[in-house]
Structure formats: C-alpha cells, structure tokens
Amino acid sequence: AQSVTQLDSQVPVFEEAPVELRxxxxxxxxxxxxxxxxxxNQGLQLLLKYLSGSTLVKGINGFEAEFNKSQTSFHLRKPSVHISDTAEYFCAVNDLYGNKLVFGAGTILRVKS
Amino acid sequence: NAGVTQTPKFRVLKTGQSMTLLCAQDMNHEYMYWYRQDPGMGLRLIHYSVGEGTTAKGEVPDGYNVSRLKKQNFLLGLESAAPSQTSVYFCASSRTPGLAGTGGYEQYFGPGTRLTVT
Incomplete structure (x- = not known):
C-alpha cells in the first residue's frame, strides 16, 4: 500500500525567510x-499538483515543489514566507489504483514576525 | 458555485446517539469521499463513492455507514456514536480519476464538521 511520510510535524520560521517542507x-x-x-478552522485547499511533465511544479501563493523520482520525494518550498502562510500543509499521493489519495500526517508551518 | 458544502458545522452527541452528516457538491463530480482528521494522523478515508448508488470502504470504515442516493449528495451516518468518533469530518469530491481531459486526480474539500461525542 502507498504511504506518505512528512518528516517534520512542525516547522517554525521567521517572516521573509525561506522554507522547505519535506x-x-x-x-x-x-x-x-x-x-x-x-x-x-477551514477545509483543505489544493496548493499544487504533479501529474507528469516538468518535475518543478509551481502553485499558488508563491509555493513550488520538485518531484524527485529517484529519491521518491516531493518537497515543498517557498523562498520568502509571510505571516499569512501559517497553516498546516499536507502531502498526498494517489493510491495504486488511482481513485483514492493517501495523505501524510501534516506539517504545521508557523511563521513568526 | 458553492463547491462542496457540509452540514452541520458543529455537533455534540452523547454516547450511543445517532446522527447523519450531509455533504453536497455542485460540480457534477462522480467521486465523493468522507475523511476524518485527528491530530498528528492526517486525513484518513472512511468511505467513498465512485458514482450514484455506489459506496466502498476506506481505511477506517467501522462504526460508519454511507449512502449516495443522488449524485450530488453523500451522507455519512453514525448509528451509535462513541467517544473515539470525536473528530473533524471532511467531505471531498473529484472528477473521475484518469479520465482524459478531466484535469487530474485532485479532490475538492468541504469546510468540515466538528463532532464531539461525550
């Protein structure tokens, strides 16, 4: 069965610093x-997706992610975070039959001023 | 477009009581899903449906039942609530995964229902 590991449960970072969620x-x-x-207190909103093609994917709010097949990774990055980026971020992968998603446990990004 | 809506937003139940959570989507999506979210565990799939009149078990189906009588609605029922079912419940919908031209596998989520069972 598919599984997703988000390596950090919480990531604190100062405003305007870069961040990577693994x-x-x-x-x-x-x-x-x-x-x-x-x-x-909200539902989940799609940030970005990789289906095929270029391994560097750009999403909303200045986020991007890179698909690395050899390392089976899909890390999320932003070069300069804002206070408003404080949220929980979930990585997900389709299951082997393609009709369900498997989610990671989530990473809480806390942006400090 | 309202997208995916859920009712109610909050509910408190006593152990043994029953309730139904309603999910509605106006995007004409074939697939619908119910998840529960618990701290540190991400989202876990309870049940899902691949079309009107169909349902299937997900990862954590015990204690829940579902029905999809209309394409736009997906109901989640708790017949006899237990404290272990205290959670935030999310509904989601998607186009048919893999169908050419549908844009992919992404799911669209509702705002959630916070359920407390005492």
Missing part, C-alpha cells in the same frame, strides 16, 4: 502527487 512517498510506480494547505 515529503517522501513509498511507491516506485507512476504516481501523482499533491500538496494541500489547511488554514485554521
């Missing part, structure tokens, strides 16, 4: 990868 997945077969963001 995500590793288990499968070596074709995968589709996603990052979702959840602001406090």
């Amino acid at each position: 995500c590793n997945y288990s499968s070596s077969v074709s995968v589709y990868l996603f990052w979702y963001v959840q602001y406090p």
Whole structure:
C-alpha cells in the first residue's frame, strides 16, 4: 500500500525567510502527487499538483515543489514566507489504483514576525 | 458555485446517539469521499463513492455507514456514536480519476464538521 511520510510535524520560521517542507512517498510506480494547505478552522485547499511533465511544479501563493523520482520525494518550498502562510500543509499521493489519495500526517508551518 | 458544502458545522452527541452528516457538491463530480482528521494522523478515508448508488470502504470504515442516493449528495451516518468518533469530518469530491481531459486526480474539500461525542 502507498504511504506518505512528512518528516517534520512542525516547522517554525521567521517572516521573509525561506522554507522547505519535506515529503517522501513509498511507491516506485507512476504516481501523482499533491500538496494541500489547511488554514485554521477551514477545509483543505489544493496548493499544487504533479501529474507528469516538468518535475518543478509551481502553485499558488508563491509555493513550488520538485518531484524527485529517484529519491521518491516531493518537497515543498517557498523562498520568502509571510505571516499569512501559517497553516498546516499536507502531502498526498494517489493510491495504486488511482481513485483514492493517501495523505501524510501534516506539517504545521508557523511563521513568526 | 458553492463547491462542496457540509452540514452541520458543529455537533455534540452523547454516547450511543445517532446522527447523519450531509455533504453536497455542485460540480457534477462522480467521486465523493468522507475523511476524518485527528491530530498528528492526517486525513484518513472512511468511505467513498465512485458514482450514484455506489459506496466502498476506506481505511477506517467501522462504526460508519454511507449512502449516495443522488449524485450530488453523500451522507455519512453514525448509528451509535462513541467517544473515539470525536473528530473533524471532511467531505471531498473529484472528477473521475484518469479520465482524459478531466484535469487530474485532485479532490475538492468541504469546510468540515466538528463532532464531539461525550
């Protein structure tokens, strides 16, 4: 079965600093990868996705992620964070049959002023 | 477009009581999902549906039932609530995964229902 590991449960960072949220997945077969963001007391919103093509994917709010097949990773990055980026971020991968997503445990990004 | 809506937003139940959570989507999506979210555990799939009249078990189905009588609605039922079912419940929907031209596998989420069972 597919699994997703988000290596950090919490990441504190100062405003305007760069940030990387790490995500590793288990499968070596074709995968589709996603990052979702959840602001406090809200549902999940799609940040970006990788389906095929360029391994560098750009999303909303200045975030980007790089698909690395050899390292089975899909790390999320932002060069300069804002206070408003404080949220929980979830990495997800499709299951082997393609009709369900498997989510990581989430990483809470805390941006400090 | 309202997207995915959930009712109610909050609910407190006593152990043994029953309730139904309603999810509605107006995007004409075939697939719908129910998840629960617990601290440090991400989202875990309870049940899902690949079309009107179909349902299937997810990762944590015990204690829950679902129905998809209409394409736009997906109901989650708790027949006899237990404190272990205290959680935040999210509904999601998606186009048919893999279908050409549908844009992929992403799911669209509702705002959630916070359920407390005492």
